[in-house]
Amino acid sequence: MERLLPADPSVIGGHRLAGRLGAGGMGVVYLARSPHGAWCALKVIRAEYAGDPGFRARFRREAELASGLTGRWTVPVVAADADARSPWLATAYVPGPSLAEAVALHGPWPAVQLRSLGTALAEALDGVHTAGLVHRDVKPANVLLAADGPRLIDFGIARAVGATALTTDGSVVGSPGYLSPEQARGHTVGPPSDVFSLGCVLAHTATGRPPFGTGGAAAVLYRTVHEEPDLDGVPEGLEGIVRRCLAKEPKSRPSARELVDFFGEFASGNWLPEGLPALVAARAARVLDLPVPEPTMVTGPSSVEPAETPSSPTRRRLLVAGAALGVTAVAGTGAWWRWGRDSASANQGSVKRTRHVVALFGNPDGAFFTAHERGALLAVEEHNQDARRTVDLVLRTADDRGTAKGSAEAAARLAADPDVSVVIAAGTNATVPAALPPCTEARLTVLITRADTSDITAVNTTSALVLRTTQTIGPGAALRYLNRVAKPARTVIVHDLATEAEGLGTVRIATSHGKLNSEPVVEEVAADEDFTGAARRIAARPRDAVLFAGVNPDRAAALARALQDAGHRGARLAGEHVLAAPFVAVGEGWWIGTGYTDASADPRTKAFAAAFRARHGDSPGPWAAEAYDAVRFAAQGLATLGDDGRSTLRSELLRRPWQGVTRRFSFEPGSQFFRANEDGGEFLFRVRGGAARFVSRSDDIGKKT
Structure with missing residues (x-):
């Protein structure tokens, strides 16, 4: 059991809360004493579900059905409220191990x-x-x-x-x-x-x-x-x-x-x-030693109704006092933190505004961090120039050193800093997963722009939102090109076992999920094997399409050369991770599905590209527009939350879709995965003349490709 957080209420429906038993994709489970003194497990459904009348109706019906479970091996439902601000359900507490x-x-x-x-x-x-x-x-x-x-x-x-x-x-x-x-x-x-x-x-x-x-x-x-x-x-x-x-x-x-x-x-x-x-x-025996629960202090809008809670000090003072991760927040703590330009004009004029720090988190020496930073800075400056705004934003950057260890350490410091309201994670598949546990523990919202590993899409990640589709559904724009334009009779999915786990999503979506209109055939290539044999087998049917399920640019380049030598003439496709110099040099004609756009070539981002060039003097690089959208997405959520945005921002962002310049931000209500719809932020590029060139947004494929 964990202690209650400062933002947790003391009482829910007459039940006095004693601690946290756990948290998951659907809600938080508390240990509580009922009004009659019995211990119970009280589950509070997350706020993002509460606004859905259909969910409330189902919750009410299922709570009624569950209350009828009287079997010896199920725990009885002792109370429930489907009409509370956040619906809750209490069951008898079983004080044993799982x-x-x-x-x-x-x-x-x-x-x-x-x-x-x-x-x-x-x-x-x-x-x-x-x-x-x-x-x-x-x-x-x-x-x-x-x-x-x-x-x-x-x-x-x-x-x-x-x-x-x-x-x-x-x-x-x-x-x-x-x-x-x-x-x-x-x-x-x-x-x-x-x-x-x-x-x-x-x-x-x-x-x-x-x-x-x-x-x-x-x-x-x-x-x-x-x-x-x-x-x-x-x-x-x-x-x-x-x-x-x-x-x-x-x-x-x-x-x-x-x-x-x-x-x-x-x-x-x-x-x-x-x-x-x-x-x-x-x-x-442990439960017998538990003290009578004392009131907690709710510090702002809560995901549950804060019955019988006293007035609280400010959010920042409570978070520092709470020492969420046992790390003291001290100004000027070293190289992990780089202070950006403070572009907020705090509370000027008659409009009362709150101040929120947006931390851009990644490796300043990484290939795309500068583009992220410039896009985010443009969003912050534009936001702070709006006289109607109710919040001011400050952009600061944090260095993860490009390693999982550095990511975890920097994230712990961010989580302990009460001034930070939201983190924009601009890191990689190798670094971002390590940053999530400390942020989840501190209920610090993390918005992920670039990383797309399955390790960040688990339903029990309760503080992060992935602002893109991920490898779990494969390169969506490439798949759409196959179905709408190429239309081959058969598609060979080359599963590179050198990066087996990373390619499984593409294999699964094309086979068990049936997302290809053509007949799928899987060709596995061992990690210590070249692609010569596979290319010869594929070239026996030279018009078959080839979809590379791998992420290593050198391996993708080897496949491209082998297919060329074998005489293959069909469509060839892959995902964004292959786009590095070794592959681009030999991958002429390949179609690539990405999670980022070319803002200078994409017709829908012309205004952003012009503003970017005016501010920074050059064209926006990959992920600049996505970082711009991430800051604006966070800002519109923070504007509705006032001073306390840290712990409730994620729930607010899940409530309703939001349209950015790169994509529509919308999430599945149950899994909370990014929703891959017609405007799901997927883009199609083609390798031409030694460079990857923008072709189309995913929803435009087949219309003008």
Whole structure:
């Protein structure tokens, strides 16, 4: 359990909060005392969902259904309020470790105890399904261990069978490694999906490892859809039923009731493996020592209703006093921080304005940082020249030194500085993920412009927003060119195993998600292999299109040369990461999908390009327009929040779409991924004369390409 944050309320619906049990994509879970003195787990749904009447209706219906769950192995709902500013739901508190923690500490379970676990969880799911619900997030972390048996918890993303889904079709809700193939594909799910997840839980408990491996979300989802589970180590006599649970087709899986019959009676006196009863007892004893919760101090607009909270000091004073990361914020703390031009005219005239620092975070020696900085500075200066503004902006830059370690250290300092309201992350796939944990801990909003790794698109990233589509859906503009213009009969996806994880998103989107109109064929090339053999096989059908699923420019250049030598004549495409000197020199004619535009060539960014040239004396480089949009996107959110923008900005930005010069900023309501729509900020370039030249925005492909 973690302490309450300064912005957390003291009381919700008469429940006195004692601490934080966790936070995820849907909300925050608190430990609380009910009005009658009982401990409970109180989950508050995030503010971005509260404005959706449809969500409130579904939440109310599902809370009513969940309150009818009276099974022995589910925790009862003790209170709920769908009409609160932020809807909340309270369940009985189970003061035991999770199954995930138990397996990590004490290893795999023997067959006898595994059967009892299977019986209890199958019985819990049978009750859930009988009540008309689908859990949708059965995983070891959502199974708590009490002395008398396990409890299935967290119906935060459950939905009523047959009801409108909480997310649009095509998004992924659940936890990679434990969700079903139909969830991985973004399809509608039913009770068989929970059975698949239960099979994953039992396999993990029996072997100590997830059945579809570990790694990035894209890789795990790909294996879930296409590969068989790793069941080596599942006890004899149980391997068959677990394998049936993990069938790819929902209709081939047993029902929860069949599983109860198979596993048999729950062995109440011997259900925990050796060593775990003591751990369970120790955790249960902890709650007895908890003090009576004291009031917290809410420092501004909160995601929950702040009942019975006293007046608070300023946001900045509280954040310093809170020492969110144990790091003291001191002016002039060294080379990690570079002060930019203070272009804010603080509170001039009769308009009362608040001041917000925007920190641009990246490596000043990196290839695109200067373009980011100049674009951001232009946005700040234009904003501060508007006489109608209600907030002033100051741009400052922070140096991540181009390393993951430097990124984490600089992010910790930013998170501890109470003046910083928002971070624009201009770093790379290697540095940005390391910056997220300290910012998430301090509830400091991070807007990510350039990085596109799957490591930053996890649903439990609660402080960041990725302002672009990512590798998890492949190079969108290139895919659209294939479907609308090239229209080949077949497309060969060259999966370069030298960068296997990075290419999995492109492979998955073209195969299991069926985003190509042409027939997809995957050609794998080992990390220690050149592309000569693959190119010859591809050239046997010279009009087939080729889509390179890789990110290494040298490897892409080797493929380009091999295809040229083999006589291939079809369309050739790749993503933005190949655009470096080795590839551009030999990739004549290749089509490239990017997340950034050429502001000087893009017809929709002419005004920005002219203003940029007037301010800086030269043309905007890659990512300048995207940084300009990121600052403006943050500014319009901060303007609605007054002095307290740090902890609530992300929720505000999720509320409604916003149109920038490069793209429309809109996010999926459930996964909170950037929405890849017709104006999703994807761009098409072509390599000509030794340079990558802008061709079109994604939504214009096929109209004038």
